[in-house]
Amino acid sequence: MGPHGTWFDFIPGFKGLEGQLHGPLARTWTWQSLQATHFEITHMAIALLVVLLIAAGAAAYASSVRRLGDEAILPPAKLGTRAIFEGLADMVFGLLEGVMGAKNARKYLPFLGSFFVFILFANLISLIPGFRAPTDTLKTNFGLAVVVFLATHVLGFKEHGVHYLEQFTGHLPLKSPLIILVPLMFVIEVISHFIRPVILSIRLMANMFADHAVVSVFFGLVPLIVPVPLMLLGVFVSFVQALVFTLLSATYISLAVAHEEH
């Protein structure tokens, strides 16, 4: 098993499935920095595993809350599934509250919290030997970032209607002499909006890839004890990157739905 091998390589028929899907799904064209990549479905399989794990955790949480009934409003005494999920939700809610206010945070917690939980567990699973983070390729991350991009603008149009387009022109009154700058501002704003998902996905990929590379290099040097501090650093990086993705998405959404106060 090489540095990029996973447990999935041992599943019989996995490589065959990858070969079969290569025909209809693989990208053959190249453009600028989109060079030819090797097609693989490992990251999809691991992402699926992460989603199944989260779904199982959520089901365990729901059943424990239902079993406890009214007692569920008390914080859990022991560290279990319920304590972990409640702690995460509480932490994300606190952070979102700081960025977008209590009312919006309550509204967008399900959307942004799912991003946080998925990215966090996807990052953490790479610390188990024999697994890779699904977030260390651009394929997964760009999908996530495009969802954030679309959601930002859909929510913005939903909140403001056609007046949402004023955000791209700097909210200038019509009589202002600065109105001649509007075409320039519009172009700059549109470029900055389109660059956001690219940056969001590259940041996550670069950090997770670098973390995985560092751990694998030290694992190759001394497989015992020495990689442990780096893996602890990896836990920290996983948390911070999930947090950064969620916080930046929250910032973008709160900028899109915010009402200007004149």
Add this chain to the structure above:
Amino acid sequence: MSRIFKLLPAAFTGAILFLASTAAFAADGTGGGGSRELGLAIGAGLAVGLAALGGGLGQGRSASAALEGIARNPQASGKIFTPMIIALALTESLVLLGFLIANGLSGKIGG
């Protein structure tokens, strides 16, 4: 901080001299890869290197300001943490644009 600024002109002079000398060498036509690939490789390295230099300075400044704030008022650390992370991420995004350019340039080498 001031030492860095004193060193900057020297660094730029060195870089320009280096570039001029490599251009002169490339004009001889003795290089195997050709001057186009040489320029692409140097450009890619410089793009990500200078981006990391600027990003490192900027992130260091914002982190030091946040840490000073926390040292003055430790109870505000929770409130300082979120804006600090956002500021660090926004600084980092420009470095990543440099990385994008470098990636695009290095993709053209040998193409």
